[in-house]
Amino acid sequence: MKPTAALLLASLLAGAPSAARAATFLETSVEETARTSETVVRGVVERVGSRWAGSRILTEVVVRVTSAWKGRPGERLTLLVPGGTVGDLAQEVDAAPTFEEGEEVVVFAGRRGHTYRVNGLALGKYRIEDGMATPGTAGARFAPRGLAAGERAVGRMSVVELEQRVRSAR
Amino acid sequence: MSPRTVRLAAALAALLLAPAARAYVRSTSREGAPFYWQERKVGYQINPRRGPSAPSCSDASQYADTAAIEAVRAAFRTWTGAVQDCTDLELLDQGFTDVATVGFDPRAARNENLVIFREGWCSEVALPADACWDSGTCANTYDCFEDALPADRATIAITTVTHDAHSGRIYDADIELADWRGQLPAGSSLSPGGVSTQPPDGWYFTCTPAAQPPCSAYGQSGCTYVDLQSNATHEIGHFIGLAHPCTLGNSDCNPKTSVYRPLVMFPAATLGDVSKRTLTDDDRAGLCAIYPFGGATWTSPVKASGGGGCASGGGAGGLASALLALVALARRGRRR
Numbered sequence: 001m002k003p004t005a006a007l008l009l010a011s012l013l014a015g016a017p018s019a020a021r022a023a024t025f026l027e028t029s030v031e032e033t034a035r036t037s038e039t040v041v042r043g044v045v046e047r048v049g050s051r052w053a054g055s056r057i058l059t060e061v062v063v064r065v066t067s068a069w070k071g072r073p074g075e076r077l078t079l080l081v082p083g084g085t086v087g088d089l090a091q092e093v094d095a096a097p098t099f100e101e102g103e104e105v106v107v108f109a110g111r112r113g114h115t116y117r118v119n120g121l122a123l124g125k126y127r128i129e130d131g132m133a134t135p136g137t138a139g140a141r142f143a144p145r146g147l148a149a150g151e152r153a154v155g156r157m158s159v160v161e162l163e164q165r166v167r168s169a170r
Numbered sequence: 171m172s173p174r175t176v177r178l179a180a181a182l183a184a185l186l187l188a189p190a191a192r193a194y195v196r197s198t199s200r201e202g203a204p205f206y207w208q209e210r211k212v213g214y215q216i217n218p219r220r221g222p223s224a225p226s227c228s229d230a231s232q233y234a235d236t237a238a239i240e241a242v243r244a245a246f247r248t249w250t251g252a253v254q255d256c257t258d259l260e261l262l263d264q265g266f267t268d269v270a271t272v273g274f275d276p277r278a279a280r281n282e283n284l285v286i287f288r289e290g291w292c293s294e295v296a297l298p299a300d301a302c303w304d305s306g307t308c309a310n311t312y313d314c315f316e317d318a319l320p321a322d323r324a325t326i327a328i329t330t331v332t333h334d335a336h337s338g339r340i341y342d343a344d345i346e347l348a349d350w351r352g353q354l355p356a357g358s359s360l361s362p363g364g365v366s367t368q369p370p371d372g373w374y375f376t377c378t379p380a381a382q383p384p385c386s387a388y389g390q391s392g393c394t395y396v397d398l399q400s401n402a403t404h405e406i407g408h409f410i411g412l413a414h415p416c417t418l419g420n421s422d423c424n425p426k427t428s429v430y431r432p433l434v435m436f437p438a439a440t441l442g443d444v445s446k447r448t449l450t451d452d453d454r455a456g457l458c459a460i461y462p463f464g465g466a467t468w469t470s471p472v473k474a475s476g477g478g479g480c481a482s483g484g485g486a487g488g489l490a491s492a493l494l495a496l497v498a499l500a501r502r503g504r505r506r
Contacts, residue, residue, distance in 0.1 A: 028324045036320035055273025056330075058306045082306055083330075089276060090199055090335035094408065095328045098200070112293075112318040113303030120321030155418065 028123055029151035030162065034169035037119040038110035039071030042128070042163075045103045046076070050084030057091040059084035061099045063107060069166045073116075077107065080115040097125035097136035104128040106162060123154045126162065133162045193415035193430050194456025197331075197408060198471075203338030205331065205411035206460055206469050211260045212410075215267040216242055217286040219313075223352040225391035227377035227398065237377040238398055242285050245402035248449055249410055249457055256458035259410065270313040272344040274332035281332075281342045283409075285402070287349040288315035290371040291323060315348040315372060323348070326373050326439075327401055329408045337469070343409045345402070348373050350388060375401075384442040393442075400439070400446035407435050412456045 034040055043063040050059040061079040083093035097118055099105065108124035109116045118124040126133040134156045147153060152165060196204040218239055227238040246261040247253055267282055274281050292302075292314040302308035309316040317323050325348055332342040350372035374388045375398040385393035414437040415430045416423035423430065425438040434446045434453045449457070460468045 028321060033321045053305045054307050054310065055271050055275050056306055056310070057273075080304070080306060085200070085335050088335055089274070089341075090333055091274065092199070092331045092333065093328060094330070095325050108321070110319045112298065113300065115304050117318040119319040120324060123321055123324060124319075 028154050029147045030165045031151040031169040033108050033120050034166040037108040039073040040069040040108050040166050041065045041073050041077055042067040042106050045099045045101050048099050048101055050086050057084045057086055095121040097122045106133055128159055131159055133159045193452045195413040195415055197411050197413040199338050205338045205340050206467050207340050213262040213264040214283040215264050218266045220287040223350045224376045241377045241399035242402050245399050245406050248403055249406050254454050256463055257461045258463045259461040271310045272330055274342040284344040286346055288346050289349050290314050290351040291317040293317050327405050329405050345405050350374050381444045397444045400444055403434055403447055411460055
């Protein structure tokens with residue numbers, strides 16, 4: 001392909017649709033999310049399954065734990081997450097994280113009732129890819145505020161940095 | 171450089187000078203289907219139950235906070251043909267409801283598109299052993315904002331959209347606002363520059379006619395904090411099927427420098443900001459691309475004809491596209 005044609009083709013591909021996320025969050029630090037979580041794990045999503053709960057769709061996510069950065073979660077962590085797809089109907093809860101089977105993740109979690117939930121919803125889940133951790137807040141909206149000195153806002157960073165910040169959070 | 175190239179370069183330069191003109195992005199399902207309402211008349215209902223909170227949101231009427239309700243109504247009107255003449259979308263105020271259930275019942279003849287002020291955190295009204303936590307139904311059971319865990323309180327507003335998983339057609343959309351009940355524990359303050367994300371039972375929405383100095387305490391009058399109308403306007407943009415023009419953390423989405431900052435649909439809100447009550451040209455372009463006046467609703471991933479560019483509406487790549495095309499033209503000019 002001629003270079004000019006390649007450039008023009010690249011220009012057409014530069015825009016791509018994005019998934020819908022719509023919640024508004026107040027800016028939060030990684031450290032604060034870690035401090036208020038019972039457990040923080042790195043793992044792989046084993047199973048995802050949705051069901052109706054009244055008028056809501058909920059999704060149960062099973063994560064096989066490969067490394068516990070905080071707490072003692074055991075070999076597997078089962079999470080309850082708002083939203084999901086049942087048959088032809090899908091319910092998108094914009095504040096909630098989404099999970100895919102086989103995805104490598106870091107999850108900030110805690111128990112409420114008998115189930116684990118993701119702390120901070122979309123703020124508490126990161127996708128790991130090529131050494132980088134990306135939070136599930138791609139479509140979230142933030143209201144900036146001052147964070148504590150030395151702390152970093154929830155956002156894309158290296159897995160190494162994310163782990164360091166979680167482990168050192170007091 | 172040939173006259174044709176000069177004209178094209180000028181057109182691209184104009185695009186560069188107005189970078190937000192085609193920044194809008196459609197919301198899509200996980201299968202990539204863009205969201206849309208099939209109907210051009212979409213109703214909504216407000217649950218008006220809301221305790222006294224911000225003085226700017228209150229007045230002496232049947233409902234304590236009619237100014238808050240008017241702020242929501244104004245936010246809906248902003249996205250309709252009544253204000254934007256390029257669309258005939260109507261978002262119809264169908265009055266008040268006492269329904270407090272968010273979600274969708276596929277067996278019901280009718281589901282409300284609900285705007286509700288959730289008052290207080292569920293963690294303060296539902297005991298830890300309450301079964302509602304395991305079933306994810308605390309918010310609907312107790313009409314509270316569901317904060318299963320502490321960091322959930324960083325959420326100011328949530329929109330839940332029920333849609334066809336394959337086509338993207340929207341069947342129902344509900345907006346929950348994490349509202350303050352009006353009770354203030356001793357010693358609580360907003361600490362605008364502070365570090366707390368644990369506000370006393372909800373967020374302090376204000377309804378000032380224009381921007382005021384930032385509030386420093388819950389219940390303070392004559393100040394602006396979380397502007398209700400701006401935040402509602404943004405959420406309703408999602409209600410109709412628009413997403414953010416860029417992703418925070420990406421280089422084109424810096425909250426301090428991004429060219430998309432003025433857009434209502436920009437993914438960052440500033441406490442005390444009231445400017446997002448008004449659509450920019452790009453917000454309007456997105457609305458009218460999906461629901462053009464007298465034209466068919468844009469339901470497919472690719473727009474078949476007319477303006478509006480590709481399925482992304484230009485998206486955040488609209489500016490990048492312009493730059494790359496300009497470079498390509500310049501190279502072609504040099505070869506001649």
